Each structure stands twice: as C-alpha cells, then as structure tokens.
Amino acid sequence: MALRTLLAILAALARASAQPTPTPPVTLAVHVLVACSSQGAGRPAGFPGVDASLCLGRAPFLTDRDVRSAELRQNSKGRPVIFLTFREDAAIRELRITRDNLGNRVAILVNGRVAAAPSIGAASRFLYIDGGYTEKQAQALVAAFNRQAANR
16 A cells, blocks of 8 residues: 555656756736937836936837737857747837837836847837847746737
C-alpha cells in the first residue's frame, strides 16, 4: 500500500513538473508625449533622455487589448526587440496618430513602466519595443502578448 502511494505521489510530481510555467499577464499602454503644460497632459514621462517638460498624453492610443500578435526580433545591434502587430482598427488608429505626430515622441509603457520613448520618424501600423530586454525577458513578454491575444 505504501509503495502504491509513493508511486502515485511521484507520478503526480512528474506531471506537475512537466507542465509549462504559466506566463504572467503583460500590460501595454502607448501614449503620445505632450507638453506638461497642455490640457491633455497626464503624469510626467520620467524616462532618461526625455525632456522633463514632457508628460504622457492623458489616454493611451494603444493598449495590450489591441495586440494581434508579437514576435521576437533583433535591432541593428543584435539585441532583442519585441515587434507587435495590432488588430485592424488599432493599426489604423496608430497610423493616423503617428502620421499626425511626426517628430514627436511616444512613451511605450510595459507593465506600467516606460520601456522606451522613441521619436516618431514615420507613420506606422506596427510597434517595435526596444526596451533593453534580455533574450529571456523579451521571450517571456512575446509569449505573454501572444497568449493574451489568443484569449481575446
């Protein structure tokens, strides 16, 4: 009887250890950066290299709910970046907002923290997050974005 119980416990432990660890949820909020003195200003951006007089626009124009898929790619220096594709309505919104804000900056918040604050160089329907992530961190974020997108 004790041997049977021990074998059952060992089998249960083996099954539990074979299951992948669930990926924690990820949040995304992309804001246009605006002058803190403007009416549509939210909290200060607080990101190194960003003018202290710039604040997040009050409402994000893209969120994690807009993500269709995520891929792991590399920047020009071979570092991992996250490439996001958006649902059609969000992609059109991004294209319009980036076209209207050429030369301005956006703040990309991942899990509530500014991951990057790039200048808008061209109108776009996609987003690269070059947040200085390690390969493992970027892979975990890509997995979380894709899992969440699949569940919507």
